[in-house]
Amino acid sequence: MSVLIPLLLLVGALCVLDLLLTLGVIRRLREHSDLLAAPGGPGTVPVAPEVGTPIGEFSVETTTGERLTDADLAEGALVAFFSPTCGPCRTKLPKFVEHVAALPRGRNGALAVVVGEPEESADFVRRLSAVTRTVRESSGGALAGAFQAQAFPTLLTVGRPAGRLAVTANDVALAPSVPVAV
Structure with missing residues (x-):
């Protein structure tokens, strides 16, 4: 006890x-x-670069062999970053392709960047190359670095508000598809 x-x-x-x-x-x-x-x-992790973020200089080759630099992007150009391993990217891709196909400036009105290995990004590159200038790069590539894109999908518009290429919108909404009356 x-x-x-x-x-x-x-x-x-x-x-x-x-x-x-x-x-x-x-x-x-x-x-x-x-x-x-x-x-x-x-x-x-920031979803997209802040509005006003300057874009670094770059020089890349598109999937069609065209040389593309920061000086080639026009005022108001739409720039999109996709990854084939990203679920939201697969969902947004058809809307983006439809939106870009309807842009008045045609292929020069947008730039699509597919970040991933060649074998897994082949379908994205094929679909995007049909409507716009497309660049495929590995993770940490020149364009992702220049644009400070860290998340996918990222849709931006660019311009030259102070004479230098910069982000003018970082939350771009794709226009809903409108049926065409025949």
Whole structure:
């Protein structure tokens, strides 16, 4: 009986210590959740470059062998970044192709960049090349770096508001398809 009381006190003390440690862990998890959920907090990836972000210089070759530089992009050109491993990209691709096919400037009104390995991006490249200038590059390529594109799909419009190529819109909505009356 004399051993039972000290053992009971030891078990009680261990339970209180365990409760305090658990409460501390829960408090830290809440702090981390708040930090991760805060805009611009650690772990957040910008969806698209900010409006006004200058575009770096680049010189790339399109899938048709045409040389393309930052000087070749016209005011208001639509630039899109796709990845064949991205589910939303597969969903947005047909709408983008339809939208670009209807642009008044034709092939020069847009630029599509497919980021991925050649074998997995072949279908994207084929479909996009039919309507616009298309570049296929590996992850971390020249265009993704110049445009600071970190997420897919990214749709931007570009212009030269201060004489230098920059992002003029970073949340481009594709026009819904409108049936043509015959």
